Amino acid sequence: MFIVLSGSPRGAVTLTEVSDDGILSPPVHVEPADVLSDIARRERDRPRWVWSDTTLWYPMLLESGVAVERSHDLRLCHRILRLAQSTRNSELAERSATPWDLPPHPPGQRQNTLFDDEPHDDETDPLEEFLLQRRVLDTLAAADPGAAFRLRLLLAAESCGALIAEEMRSRGMPWSAEVHAATLTEVLGPRPQFGGRPAKLEALADEIRSALQAPALNPDSQPDLLRALKKAGLGVSGTSKWELRELRHPVIAPLLEYKKGARLLSANGWAWMEAWITDGRFRPEYVVGGVVTGRWATRGGGALQLPAQVRGAVRADDGWTLVVADASQLEPRIIAAMSRDEAMAKAGRGLDLYQGLVDAGVVNTRAHAKLAMLGALYGATTGESAQLMPKLTRAFPLAIGLVEAAARAGERGEQVSTWLGRSSPLPSDGWREVQRAGASPDATPADERRARLAARDWGRFTRNFVAQGTAAEWAMCWMAGLRQRLCALGDADSRPHLVLFLHDEVMVHSPAPLADQVAEAIRDAAADAGRLLFGTFPVDFALSVAVVSSYDQAK
């Protein structure tokens, strides 16, 4: 059963029940004061809540301690359906753009008036949109039941992801400001009282100035630094650390150390801490579906790029513990399953698929296995990685064939789709124009070259899209299943809960005595996700699971 919510999250709300058969009950009007209790009461029947945008509706509920089990996020689902190859000719895809096509609202601006205005017109009415989406899926189901099943699974997983994102933000990641501050002081020196560089960083800057004999140098200025390096006789084209690392000169060591410190200061320094840590919690804003492939993004805080340096500050509360799990070599296992490549699945039977490649005699070393696999997933064209590719192709023709086919499709300007049916965007008009010019009878060699390079670029993108996007689907199913299992553990006020999701990694903050049960739930949910997507195909989704008191102890 579905309940469609329309109106404004903080105002009066209209609820319409829609049965699984599509029968509508008369709409019920609820006054603002009664909305929370009404939703909480109806949640006992475990409906799927249908609303315009989880980020608009769910925070209000969570603030009042109301969690919901299932939802359908119309905006996220619309974006998937609109682009999907499998619903290509549907009434939804053929419509001109509506407000449902808008990207997620900009940072800080959580009130989106587009869906709050009352009354809604047909274009913005949540019930209309929901019925439209149902029609599209029903039509697909009649033509291709399997595709409809997978797409519905994707929409449910995406919507559940949106719930989880808000729940994680509501609980927050446990963060010790004391540990973080101690790390900063150790690396940078004490926090400057009146701005300026911290002492240890300033000392390094002085070392750099004297090593380069440039007393006025500001090491933060790329052009200044580049000029000074060249003047000191170093043949560099930029100031990046991977170029500097190769040089032998007294300035290199302090310069690299300076860069590392300066990076820590600007990205995760005291200012970051003041902006993002409150009451011992880090609450980043996750953007579900923020990446074209279906991966999540974040807005502010950089939660998905926490450097190893500061991970020690993620610490469980007293009496609690962190259960951290990550899927090993997820994307290779995904392409093995998608292509039904039994040989590659067999190589991934243990924890380490790369070692499995060595044991199967495909390559000589683990490092080669990793390099070759990354080349296959990202489309390496040169270097050692590309040279290893033929070995992979011989050993795993199905899996490699799958990513190669995705690359060729992209080069032709076609869409590709993930296992559950999320489709890649079409290339831009500019790209098509470049292809047209390159194929024209009076194309110059430069035109042809430009077309070839652009085609290859887009092919590398579509190649990676199918693997990265399907991996994201597996991860969302994993996490949704885990969330369900965690609900059955502990008491309401001491329940293990997700606090971090990082593409192929999850972290659960758990009462210490429940850690083993949480670890088991994580493993069971991973196995479930594999079966949900790929049925009985024998591919292992291996996990490494660690029970730790702080994040730096994982791995």
Next chain:
DNA sequence: AGCTTGAGCGCC
């Protein structure tokens, strides 16, 4: 003064 762009580097 305020905006965009590019370099650089952190994560998967």
Next chain:
DNA sequence: AAAAGGCGCTCAAGCT
């Protein structure tokens, strides 16, 4: 040694 997919964030530089 760098490369090759997806991102976010910050700073300085360069622009209006």
